[in-house]
Amino acid sequence: MADEDAGWLGIDLGTQSVRVLLVTADGRVLGSGSAPLTGRREGVRHEQDPEQWWSALCTASRAAFGSAPGVPVGGLAVCGTSGTVLLTDRSGRPVSPALMYDDGRAAAEAARARETGLAVQDTWALPKALWLVGEYGPGLRLAHQPDQVITRLTGEPPPADSSHALKTGYDLHAAAWPEATLAQLGVPDHLLPDVVRPGTRLGAVCADAADATGIPAGTPVLAGMTDGCAAQIASGALRPGSWNSVLGTTLVLKGAARDPVRDPTGVVYNHLAPDGTWLPGGASSVGAGVLAAHFPDADPASMDARAAAFEPSRAVAYPLVSPGERFPFRAPDAGPFVLGEPEGDAGLWAALLQGVGFAERLCLDYLHHLGAPLDGPLTFTGGGARSRYWNQLRTDILGRPARVPEQTEPALGMAGLAAYGASGAVALADVAERMVRVRTVLEPRADRTARFAEPYARLVDALGARGWLPAPVAAHARDRLHLGTAES
Incomplete structure (x- = not known):
């Protein structure tokens, strides 16, 4: 088989499923598979059984290779949800449940960390690590979500990648853990793993893992990145100014910049790409999960068609999926709300879709407020990007063009990162641009953008009145109402 037909394997440990994608260097999909995950939500608590990740990976991986038997694999990389951690023993066996990315039980520990000068949010991994140590005691090892799966793939606990370690307090500028600060917080010795850059070789798939997953034994395993960074690689948005x-x-919004975007509040943080460029961004608690919460049995395509009659909806929503907001402002006490009375189920569906678009616009306005470069292309990925209607609606609300790739999933980004790490390429953007295939280019409709200005302003005012959105940020968003968000 020719080299161009060799596969690169991307593994995405999501919230609701594990996805596996086997692709060539030029983006041809050779095989794919998925398997569902379940979790436990109760108030601010959100956890999963980490053993599920491995069993789901085995199912998804065997499905991917079922349509591509005998394909040589150049390497694989794994992404997970940012801030999801657990405790293991020294051999890598789980001794705690996994606290998921939005688990909010460690608010007190986060406040303690901020008192030391660390700009962490309540749901970040460092506060969770402190909480877990308080519950389970010292002498254990912290593992990020991909670390746990890589342990099973290679047969031994790996170093963490710097992308997942960021929310555990890792200092990307110094390329080291802030040991004095961590000691001040009471972080036990040997709790935290060693750290390497994404794309670093961690080992190879062992014989037992090959039998369980169908991945060829000896396949190189490369250090991955968080799911947000993985989706960014899958979008090809890696040149400065791209988002x-x-x-x-x-x-989640992720961009590319030559220099880090400074945000003293810690709402926007910066990942370091494996080739030395910076990936600023932030993660909101608004998202498509709100649709399933309100309409668990709805057919999305049918509801989208009905929602098109309400542009804009009479109601304005801020559709938080879970309590508290992390981006474009930090408000641990924030909750979802709807202003006005929606026009039945279709009007509420429309308000929720539009509310996500308004939150997205506010995120871009906040990034502009911080001086982030926004002059490059915008790409839509994630499960929500499967909705053509929602893509056009978001484009209209934002007032700027957007691109949608053929593959909109983080697993593709991990395949690209594996190809970068194993091939010795100079720039990750070069590898990604070859692998990513753009399916659709959307243009905003000026009349629709104008229609959404008033409800967007109402939402900004409501967020400010609740004390969640800082006044300077609200004022900046209002000043930009007459501009497309691509303009500076």
Whole structure:
């Protein structure tokens, strides 16, 4: 088989499923598979059984290779939800449930961390690590979500990648853990793993893992990145000024910049790409998960068609999926709300779709407020990007063009990162642009953009009145009402 027919394997450990994608360097899909995940939500608590991740990976991986038997695999990488952690023993066996990315039980620990000068949010991994140590005691090892799966793939606990370690307090500028600060917080010795850059070789698939997953034994395993970064790679948005909006259960915006975007509040944080460029962004608690919460049995395509009659909806929504907001402002006490009375189920569906678009616009306005570069292309990925109607609606609300790739999933980004790490390429953007295939280019309709200005302003005012959105940010958003968000 020719080299161009070799596969690169991307593994995405999502909130609701594990996805596996086997693709060539030029983006041809050779095989794919998925398997569902379940979790436990109760108030601010959100956890999963980490053993599920492995069993789901085995199912999804065997499905992917079922349509591509005998394909040589150049390497694989794994992404997970940012901030999801658990405790293991020294051999890598789980001793706690996994606290998921939006688990909010560690608010007190987060406040303690902020007192030391660390700009962490309540749901970040470092506060969770402190909470877990308080519950389970010292002498254990912290693992990020991909670390746990990689342990099973290679047969030994790996170092963490710097992308997942960021929310655990890792200092990307110094390329080290802030040991003095962590000691001040009481972080036990040997709790935190060693850290390497994404794309670093961690080992190879062992014989037992090959038998369980169908992945060829000896396949190189490369350090991955968070799901938001993975989706950004899958979007090809890696040149400075480019941005990717990942609409899944929640909303994540990731961009590319030559220098970090500074935000003293810690709402926007910066990942370091494996080639040394910076990936600023933030993760909101608004997202498509709100649709399933309100309409668990709805047919999305049918509801989209009905919602098109309400542009704009009479109601204005801020559709938080879980309590508290993380981006474009930090408000642990924030809750979802609807202003006005929606026009039945279709009007509420429309209000929720539009509310996500308004939150997305506010995220871009906040990034502009911080001086982030926004002059490159915008790409839509994530499960929400499967809705053609919602893509056009978001484009209209934002007032700027958007691109939708053929493959909109983080697993593709991990395949690209594996190809970058194993091939010795100079720039990750070069690898991604070859692998990513753009399916659709959307243009905003000026008359629709104008229609959505008033409800967007109402939402900004409501967020400010509740004390969640800082006044300077609200004023900046209002000043930009007459502009498309691509303009500076």
